[in-house]
Amino acid sequence: MCCKDIIEETEANEDCFCNKTSAEENGRKFVIEIPKESKENFCRIEIDGCFITHENVEKCDFVFVRCANDDTYYVELKGQKIKKAYSQITTTIKTHFPKPKDKIFGFIVASRVPKAGQDINKLKKDFIKNYGQKLEIGTKKYIHKIS
Numbered sequence: 001m002c003c004k005d006i007i008e009e010t011e012a013n014e015d016c017f018c019n020k021t022s023a024e025e026n027g028r029k030f031v032i033e034i035p036k037e038s039k040e041n042f043c044r045i046e047i048d049g050c051f052i053t054h055e056n057v058e059k060c061d062f063v064f065v066r067c068a069n070d071d072t073y074y075v076e077l078k079g080q081k082i083k084k085a086y087s088q089i090t091t092t093i094k095t096h097f098p099k100p101k102d103k104i105f106g107f108i109v110a111s112r113v114p115k116a117g118q119d120i121n122k123l124k125k126d127f128i129k130n131y132g133q134k135l136e137i138g139t140k141k142y143i144h145k146i147s
Contacts, residue, residue, distance in 0.1 A: 002067040003043040016050035028077040041067040058091040104132030
């Protein structure tokens with residue numbers, strides 16, 4: 001399922017969708033790196049303020065859908081509040097673009113991440129148990145490489 005299909009299925013504003021493989025906000029950046037010879041496509045959906053416009057609804061910043069296999073990446077670009085970012089991602093997973101757990105990946109790109117302690121490990125374990133395959137947490141710029 002790609003942008004055109006998702007737009008038709010959700011009846012959403014076309015301006016929220018594009019075929020980009022990166023997102024940037026306030027000095028934080030998420031990039032999907034694709035091999036040069038690949039014909040891989042992604043649909044980027046701007047969630048916060050576009051697809052979901054309600055201010056009082058928790059939501060992540062972006063969702064990327066990998067067209068070839070329907071893998072779905074939920075991305076939050078955040079300051080330092082990792083638990084808040086986690087909540088925004090999991091709420092979006094529960095309410096928009098639900099998929100089987102093996103198709104869901106979460107990414108938090110923060111300006112600062114506390115040292116990998118119990119809190120971060122608990123979030124990662126909870127994500128795998130309840131929501132998806134993997135939760136990655138990085139700082140400033142996170143590059144997700146597709147093979």
